[in-house]
Amino acid sequence: MDLQEYEEKVKYSEEINYLNTYILELIEIFADLTNVTLLEFHKYEYEYNVFINQFCINRDEENTSQSNKEYKIFLKNNDVVYGYLQINKRIISTPTIKKIISKIIKYLKREKDIERKLYGNDLALNLYLIHDGSVEFATNLKKGFEGLFNADITMDTKLEKYLDDINKKNSKNIIVLLISDIETINKYENILKKINELVIVLGPNDHHISMLCGKLGINDYLSITSFQAIDLKSVILNKRNNLLNKNKFGNKIIGVTGISGGVGATTIAMNTANLIARNQPNKNVLYLDLSTTKAISNLFLEKNPLPSKTIIDLVNLSEFNLETNLDNGLNKIRENFYSVTGIQKHIDKDLIEKEVFLEKFMNYISLCSAHFNYIIVDIGIADASNLKSTLYDLSSELWIVTEMTLPDISKLKTFHSLLKRAGLKDKISFIPNRYDSQNALSINDVSSILNIKNDEKEHFDQYKIPNDYKNLGELWNFCELVTDKNMKSPFVDKLDHILEKNELYTKDHKKESKGLFSFLKGSN
Numbered sequence: 001m002d003l004q005e006y007e008e009k010v011k012y013s014e015e016i017n018y019l020n021t022y023i024l025e026l027i028e029i030f031a032d033l034t035n036v037t038l039l040e041f042h043k044y045e046y047e048y049n050v051f052i053n054q055f056c057i058n059r060d061e062e063n064t065s066q067s068n069k070e071y072k073i074f075l076k077n078n079d080v081v082y083g084y085l086q087i088n089k090r091i092i093s094t095p096t097i098k099k100i101i102s103k104i105i106k107y108l109k110r111e112k113d114i115e116r117k118l119y120g121n122d123l124a125l126n127l128y129l130i131h132d133g134s135v136e137f138a139t140n141l142k143k144g145f146e147g148l149f150n151a152d153i154t155m156d157t158k159l160e161k162y163l164d165d166i167n168k169k170n171s172k173n174i175i176v177l178l179i180s181d182i183e184t185i186n187k188y189e190n191i192l193k194k195i196n197e198l199v200i201v202l203g204p205n206d207h208h209i210s211m212l213c214g215k216l217g218i219n220d221y222l223s224i225t226s227f228q229a230i231d232l233k234s235v236i237l238n239k240r241n242n243l244l245n246k247n248k249f250g251n252k253i254i255g256v257t258g259i260s261g262g263v264g265a266t267t268i269a270m271n272t273a274n275l276i277a278r279n280q281p282n283k284n285v286l287y288l289d290l291s292t293t294k295a296i297s298n299l300f301l302e303k304n305p306l307p308s309k310t311i312i313d314l315v316n317l318s319e320f321n322l323e324t325n326l327d328n329g330l331n332k333i334r335e336n337f338y339s340v341t342g343i344q345k346h347i348d349k350d351l352i353e354k355e356v357f358l359e360k361f362m363n364y365i366s367l368c369s370a371h372f373n374y375i376i377v378d379i380g381i382a383d384a385s386n387l388k389s390t391l392y393d394l395s396s397e398l399w400i401v402t403e404m405t406l407p408d409i410s411k412l413k414t415f416h417s418l419l420k421r422a423g424l425k426d427k428i429s430f431i432p433n434r435y436d437s438q439n440a441l442s443i444n445d446v447s448s449i450l451n452i453k454n455d456e457k458e459h460f461d462q463y464k465i466p467n468d469y470k471n472l473g474e475l476w477n478f479c480e481l482v483t484d485k486n487m488k489s490p491f492v493d494k495l496d497h498i499l500e501k502n503e504l505y506t507k508d509h510k511k512e513s514k515g516l517f518s519f520l521k522g523s524n
Contacts, residue, residue, distance in 0.1 A: 012114050019111045024055055026104050030055050033097060038088040043108075044081050072279040075105050082108035082145065086288045128162055131178040137177055137224075145232070159191060164196060167282060176232065178224070185212055192216045194282055200235060223337070251369060252504075255395030257388070258402070259377040259412045264433040266291065266378050267472065268302055268465070271495060273376040274483040277337035279505040283373035287339040290361075290391070291380030292349050295342025299479040302331050306339040312348055314340055315360040320367040358387055365394065374504070376443035383413050391422055397502070401431045401523040404464075409449050416450060429502070435464040462501070465494045469521065 024041075031039050041055035073085040082105060091097070097148060127369045131138040142155050152163065159175065166173050175197055179185060185192075185201070192199060205223040220235055247319035256272070258265030266289075273287035288486045289297040290311060298304050307329070318319055322375050326332065331339045341419050351357055379391050382400060392398055400415070412430075419428060428511060434440070441449075443464075447457040468482075468491035479509060482489050499504065 004413070006169065016111055018420055019107050023104055023107050023111070024101055026107070027055060027355065028057065029044075030085070030097065030100050031059075032096075032102075033100070033255060034087070034091040036087045036089055040086040040501065041100045041304075042086065043083040054083075073101065075101070075108055077105055077109055078107075078265045082112065126165075126173045127153045127164075128159065128173065128175045129153060129178065130175065131155070131157060132180055132184045133157065134178055134180060141176075141178065144228070151202065159188060162189070166195060173197040175199045177203075179199045179209070182206070182209050184215075185209060188215065192218065200232060205309060251373050252396040253365075253369070253375045253394060253452075254397045254399065255377045255379050255391050256401065257382040257392075257401060258398045258403075259382050259408050259415060261293070263382055263401050263403050264465075265380070266297060268399070268401055268433065269378040269497065270297055271372070271481055271483045271492070272499065273339075274337065274481055275492075275496060275499055276374050276376075276504055277334065278483070279499075279507065280373070283335060283336060284371060285374045285376070286336050286368065286372040287337075287374060288377045289340060289342030290352070290387075291342050291378055292344070292352060292385075292387075293380060294344060297339065297378065298331075298344075300481055301333055301339045302341065303479065304341075310341045310343055310348070311341060311361075312351060312357075315357065315364045320364075320371055322371075326369075330347070342378070353385060353387055357384070358390060361387075361388070372492060382411075384418060387519050389422075392419065392422070395427065397429060397430050398424065399429050400430050401433055403437070404432055404435050404442075404446060406441060409441060413450050430460050430463060431498070432460060432464040434467040437467045460469055463498055465498075466490045 027039070027041055037058070037060040039057040040053055042051040043054045045052050071087050071090055073087070075082045075084055129138055129142055129145070138155055142153055145153050158161070159177075166175075171290075175195070177184070177188065177199065179201060180203065184203075198220075199218045200220040200222065201218055202222050202224045203209050205225055222235075223232060254272070256265050256269040270287060273285050276283070277285040287297065288303065288311070289295045295310075298307050309327070309329040311329055314325065315329060317324060322330075329341055331341065333339055342351065347354045352361075365375070375397065377391060379388055382388070398419075400412065402412050416428070419425065432446075443457065443461050446460065450456075452460065468489055471482055471486050471489040472491055475485055483492055485497075486492065496507075500507065
């Protein structure tokens with residue numbers, strides 16, 4: 001998000017607040033003019049075809065129950081319904097009342113148009129009903145879904161036919177698998193590991209099938225013997241504020257720490273997250289800035305110099321609710337790429353070192369781990385504080401970024417020794433940044449100082465990143481990621497190689513050489 005987009009979103013958010021205020025004021029005026037004692041405003045939730053109670057007026061405090069007679073005034077323009085007013089008595093329509101209703105509809109239409117731009121709520125909702133031969137049941141189920149959802153419903157026996165459309169990320173997809181035995185799940189096992197949509201399985205009341213679905217990251221297994229179409233609606237409504245992407249197979253937490261300030265740990269962490277998100281469009285990636293100095297990642301990822309919410313606000317939430325998280329420090333960069341803004345005030349440094357923060361942070365990591373396949377944690381400068389020691393232990397992989405200077409290698413020797421004694425040796429990767437800079441030590445000299453074996457020396461050599469100031473320096477001044485602007489730079493080429501070597505993604509180089517996937521190699 002650049003600064004212009006950010007300012008636009010702020011403007012849209014303010015306009016929605018104003019419109020909402022106007023709508024409620026007009027509804028109150030409507031209640032005054034019609035003398036109704038009980039009124040409810042139900043707004044239409046387009047994505048899931050459900051009316052949500054937004055506003056209520058009850059002027060008969062002694063009578064809290066609704067009248068037996070209820071009247072509805074639908075707020076619609078042509079065939080588009082925005083909501084309805086529910087009142088407890090019949091009213092006489094007058095030109096003034098008609099004008100008020102017309103204005104309410106006008107503001108609701110404007111509000112919906114802005115929400116589309118702000119939240120992307122105009123993405124199509126597609127429902128794929130895949131069955132293994134139960135045509136009659138599947139047909140009846142499809143009819144039930146059509147009455148419940150504002151969605152395109154596709155019924156077929158082969159899921160693989162639609163993978164290209166699903167992977168385009170220009171729609172929100174729900175996949176319902178209707179199966180009769182465990183063989184169907186086995187057949188789709190590899191596909192289910194890769195796709196990252198909301199998958200619901202309907203099948204026999206079988207514990208083994210349910211357990212297999214759980215291993216594949218599918219939380220919703222419903223018994224076909226007691227299932228009704230309305231059950232699916234409740235499943236989706238319960239998840240509507242969470243990410244639809246539910247595939248948890250192969251999730252990883254990668255901690256990136258710098259042996260000292262300025263060695264490039266944040267640059268490597270941000271671009272690593274960006275590369276994984278670009279090369280794994282079916283996986284959700286979270287970049288989490290937990291550096292204990294004033295964070296700068298918000299400038300690169302969000303183009304926001306003064307974020308109002310940071311990691312401090314986010315960890316105080318007791319649940320992972322996407323809408324609430326986005327209001328409290330979580331930022332959506334792209335469809336599958338999110339970030340969390342780090343601390344912005346020096347006084348926050350003491351706060352994140354406290355035990356109470358650590359407990360809340362661990363709880364938040366646990367909650368969001370179910371929604372993100374890769375979490376890249378920018379740990380900041382390496383030390384043995386309580387918070388960072390916990391992060392080293394929590395990470396699936398721990399990257400230690402260093403320069404090949406004598407002061408940095410001396411610090412690395414002490415820090416590496418501490419990590420080995422803590423039993424973390426197997427998850428450590430050294431990332432020598434700017435290895436070819438002036439006055440940099442050789443690999444042999446570094447190996448001697450660190451007293452590492454030949455296999456560790458080879459690892460150290462394979463992960464070294466060249467000095468690419470020509471590309472990085474220019475983009476740094478404009479707070480731009482090199483992985484967004486110049487995929488052919490030496491820095492990106494080496495980082496790409498490291499991520500492939502660590503099996504974080506695999507690219508088809510033969511196809512690339514023929515010109516395919518050229519969008520991954522784009523430059524200025």
